[in-house]
Amino acid sequence: MQLLCSITHIDLIDDIWEDVDGIIVGAKAASLKYPFTLDELVTIKKKCQMYDIDLYFEVDILIKETKRTVVFDLLDFVMKLGPKGIYFSDLAIYDYALKKGYHDLLIYDPMTLMTNSLDAIFFLHKGIKGVTLARELTLDEIVKICDMTNGQVDMQIAGFIRMAYSGRHFINDYLDYIDKPYDKDKTYMIKEETRDKKMHIYEGREGTLIYSEFVLLALNEYLKLKDKVARFIIDDRYLSHDLIIDIIKAHRVVDEDNVSSIENELKERYPSIYFDTGYLYNKTMIKKEEKDDRAISAE
Amino acid sequence: MIELLAPSKDLKKAKVAIDHGADAVYIGGKSFSLRSRASNFGLDEIDEIVKYAHKRGKKVYVTVNMVFHDDDLKGIRQYLNDLDRIGVDALIIESFAMIELMKKEAPHVEIHISTQASSLNSNTVMTYKRWGVNRVVLGRECSMDEIEVIAKRVDVPLEVFIHGGMCSNYSGRCTLSNRMCLRDANRGGCAHSCRWRYELYADDELVSDKDKLFSMASKDLRATAFIERMIKSGVASLKIEGRMKSEYYIAQITKTYRKMIDEIYASGHLDEERIRYYDSEIAKAENRISDNGFLDGIFNSDKQIYEKEAAMVTHDFVGQVLDQVDGIAKVEVRNRFTIDDDLEVFGPKVDNESLKIKEMYDEDHNILTLANKPMSIVYIPIAFRVYKGDMIRKVSR
Numbered sequence: 026m027q028l029l030c031s032i033t034h035i036d037l038i039d040d041i042w043e044d045v046d047g048i049i050v051g052a053k054a055a056s057l058k059y060p061f062t063l064d065e066l067v068t069i070k071k072k073c074q075m076y077d078i079d080l081y082f083e084v085d086i087l088i089k090e091t092k093r094t095v096v097f098d099l100l101d102f103v104m105k106l107g108p109k110g111i112y113f114s115d116l117a118i119y120d121y122a123l124k125k126g127y128h129d130l131l132i133y134d135p136m137t138l139m140t141n142s143l144d145a146i147f148f149l150h151k152g153i154k155g156v157t158l159a160r161e162l163t164l165d166e167i168v169k170i171c172d173m174t175n176g177q178v179d180m181q182i183a184g185f186i187r188m189a190y191s192g193r194h195f196i197n198d199y200l201d202y203i204d205k206p207y208d209k210d211k212t213y214m215i216k217e218e219t220r221d222k223k224m225h226i227y228e229g230r231e232g233t234l235i236y237s238e239f240v241l242l243a244l245n246e247y248l249k250l251k252d253k254v255a256r257f258i259i260d261d262r263y264l265s266h267d268l269i270i271d272i273i274k275a276h277r278v279v280d281e282d283n284v285s286s287i288e289n290e291l292k293e294r295y296p297s298i299y300f301d302t303g304y305l306y307n308k309t310m311i312k313k314e315e316k317d318d319r320a321i322s323a324e
Numbered sequence: 325m326i327e328l329l330a331p332s333k334d335l336k337k338a339k340v341a342i343d344h345g346a347d348a349v350y351i352g353g354k355s356f357s358l359r360s361r362a363s364n365f366g367l368d369e370i371d372e373i374v375k376y377a378h379k380r381g382k383k384v385y386v387t388v389n390m391v392f393h394d395d396d397l398k399g400i401r402q403y404l405n406d407l408d409r410i411g412v413d414a415l416i417i418e419s420f421a422m423i424e425l426m427k428k429e430a431p432h433v434e435i436h437i438s439t440q441a442s443s444l445n446s447n448t449v450m451t452y453k454r455w456g457v458n459r460v461v462l463g464r465e466c467s468m469d470e471i472e473v474i475a476k477r478v479d480v481p482l483e484v485f486i487h488g489g490m491c492s493n494y495s496g497r498c499t500l501s502n503r504m505c506l507r508d509a510n511r512g513g514c515a516h517s518c519r520w521r522y523e524l525y526a527d528d529e530l531v532s533d534k535d536k537l538f539s540m541a542s543k544d545l546r547a548t549a550f551i552e553r554m555i556k557s558g559v560a561s562l563k564i565e566g567r568m569k570s571e572y573y574i575a576q577i578t579k580t581y582r583k584m585i586d587e588i589y590a591s592g593h594l595d596e597e598r599i600r601y602y603d604s605e606i607a608k609a610e611n612r613i614s615d616n617g618f619l620d621g622i623f624n625s626d627k628q629i630y631e632k633e634a635a636m637v638t639h640d641f642v643g644q645v646l647d648q649v650d651g652i653a654k655v656e657v658r659n660r661f662t663i664d665d666d667l668e669v670f671g672p673k674v675d676n677e678s679l680k681i682k683e684m685y686d687e688d689h690n691i692l693t694l695a696n697k698p699m700s701i702v703y704i705p706i707a708f709r710v711y712k713g714d715m716i717r718k719v720s721r
Contacts, residue, residue, distance in 0.1 A: 087494060090445045090470040117447035136497050137510060141394045143421035161502050169394055189500050191493040192465040194623055195540055202625040203533045215522040215538060309508040
C-alpha cells in the first residue's frame with residue numbers, strides 16, 4: 026500500500042516527503058486542477074529524486090478532439106521524467122499509451138464511473154496498473170470491489186471531493202450576466218440558497234470543477250482498507266498548508282489504539298472545517314422517494 | 325440516409341415517435357436504465373414495440389446505461405438474454421464491462437456507447453471500436469467543427485444529440501444530486517441540483533445578485549441550424565433527448581426533424597428562412613428555452629438560464645382524434661379549448677391544417693361551446709380528412 030498526496034504547491038513536497046510514498050501532479054496545459062508548467066514538473070521530479078519518493082502524473086480533463094496533440098506531446102514530455110504511474114480519465118490516453126507501449130503505467134480515474142467490480146476487472150484485464158474508485162461508494166461496496174480485484178485499486182481517502190466537472194465556464198458566464206468582473210486570483214464558492222454550507226467552485230480553461238462542502242476524513246476506514254487498497258490518495262486542493270500536513274501525518278501514525286484521539290485532535294484544531302466520511306456510510310438512492318428533495322438533505 | 329432516433333417512455337409514445345417519422349426509438353426497461361423509474365417497458369412491452377417497429381422497417385434500442393454498483397447487477401445476464409431473444413437492435417451502454425457481458429449474453433445485439441461516457445475525441449472512439457463497439461454517442465460538448473473532424477478520422481458510426489435537455493456538467497461526471505439529495509444522478513435519481521439557485525462568493529464576499537442568483541442550468545439543445553452539416557459530415561444518427569416528455573412533444577419534434585431531414589435530402593440545402601420555419605414548428609411544443617449548445621463552439625452566458633424559465637410553448641395540445649366517420653371527428657379532450665379558439669391539426673398524414681370549429685357535441689349530443697374535462701369525448705365536424713392519433717392544438721400565442 027502507498028500513501029500519495031495530490032499536490033498543487035511545489036513547496037509542500039519539502040514538508041510532506043517523509044510521510045508520503047509519492048506525489049501526484051499534473052500540467053496546467055492539460056488540467057483543471059494542477060497549475061504546473063513543464064519547467065515546474067522538472068523541478069518536482071528533481072525533488073522526488075532527492076527525497077526518494079515516487080512521482081505520479083495526472084491528466085484530469087476530458088480531451089476534446091482539438092486538444093489531443095497538446096496532451097500527447099505532454100505525455101511524451103512526462104515519460105522522460107520517469108513517472109511511476111499516470112492517472113487518466115479520458116480513454117484517448119489509454120489509446121496513446123497502448124500504441125507507445127506504456128499502458129501498464131496507467132491508472133484509470135473516471136471520477137464517478139468506477140463503481141463496480143466488473144468494470145474494475147474489465148480495465149485491469151486491459152493491462153493497466155490500476156483503477157481509482159468512484160468517491161460515491163459505500164465502505165461495503167469498496168471492500169467488495171477490493172476483494173474482487175486483489176487490491177489493485179486506488180481510492181481518495183482525504184480532502185475535498187470533486188463532485189462535478191463541466192466543460193462550461195460557470196463563474197465567468199454568470200458574472201458576465203450580472204455585469205461584474207471575474208478575478209482569477211480569487212477563491213470562489215457557491216451556496217445553495219436554502220442551505221448553509223459552501224462548496225468550492227473552480228474555473229479554468231478546460232471548464233469548471235465543483236467540490237464537496239466537506240473534507241473527507243476516514244481514518245477508521247483507512248485502517249480497515251489498508252491491506253486491500255494499492256494506493257490511497259490525499260488531495261491538497263483548498264486545504265491550508267498546516268491542515269494538509271496534519272492530515273498526512275495522521276494517516277502515517279494512526280493505528281487501532283489512537284484513531285479516535287487523532288481524529289478528535291484534528292477536529293479540535295480545525296473547528297471551522299467540516300470533516301465527514303462522505304459516502305462511506307451514506308448509500309445513495311437509485312429512485313426518487315416521495316419526499317421533497319431539499320427536505321431530504323436537511324434531515 | 326441518416327437515422328432519426330427518438331425517445332419513448334412507454335409503448336404509446338414509442339408508436340407515436342415511429343408514426344411521426346423516427347427511424348428508430350430508444351427506450352428504457354424497468355431495470356438497468358437511467359430512466360428506469362419512469363419506464364413502462366417490461367419485457368412484454370419491449371417485445372411488442374420491437375414487432376411494431378420491425379414490421380415498419382424501424383429499429384428499437386434499449387438503454388442499459390445506469391452506472392452500476394455491484395448490487396445493481398443482479399439479474400443482468402438474464403435480462404441481456406431476454407433482450408437478445410426479443411430481437412432488440414441495440415443496447416445503449418455506459419459500463420464497459422457490459423461489452424464483455426453482451427458478447428456472451430446478447431451476441432446478436434449491437435453495442436452502442438452512451439453519451440454518459442462523454443466521448444469527445446477520435447482516439448477514444450477508435451478504442452471502443454477495438455473493443456467491439458458498433459456505435460458511439462458523442463458527448464454533447466463537441467462542437468460541429470469537432471464532430472466533422474472526428475467523423476473523418478473514425479470508421480465507427482457516430483450518433484449525435486440534436487435536441488432536448490442538456491446536462492450542465494459532463495454526463496456521468498456529476499454527483500451534485502447524490503450529495504445534495506442522496507439521489508444518485510448516475511443511477512436514474514438525478515434531482516437536477518444544477519438547476520437550483522445558488523449564492524456565489526469570491527473570497528467569502530457575496531458577489532451574486534439576490535434577484536438573479538447563480539445557477540448552472542443550461543438551455544435545451546436545438547440543432548436545426550446544423551442538421552445539414554451533420555448529414556454531410558457522415559454522422560450516422562441524429563438523436564432527440566426526452567424520454568420523460570409528452571407524446572405531443574415527441575410527435576411534434578420528431579415530425580419537424582423528419583421533414584427537415586427529408587427536405588435536405590430532396591433539395592440539397594436549407595436556407596435560413598426554412599430553418600426559421602422549422603424553429604417555429606419546434607416552438608409549438610418546446611417548453612424550455614433552447615439554443616444550439618456547444619455546436620457553434622461558443623460558450624457564454626447566453627447558453628445558460630439564470631432566471632425563472634418562461635413557458636415557451638406557442639401551441640397547446642388540446643385533443644387527440646380517435647376516429648372520423650362521415651366528417652365527424654371523435655376527439656379525446658386533453659386540455660381546455662372553446663369553439664372560438666384557433667386550432668390546428670397535425671399527424672403523420674396531416675400537416676398543420678387550420679381548424680375553426682363551428683359546432684361541437686358531447687356524447688349525449690348536447691351542444692358545447694367549451695371542452696374542459698380531460699379525457700372526455702367530444703364530436704367535432706371537420707371538413708378535411710383526419711386520422712386516429714392525429715393531434716389538435718390551440719394557437720395560444
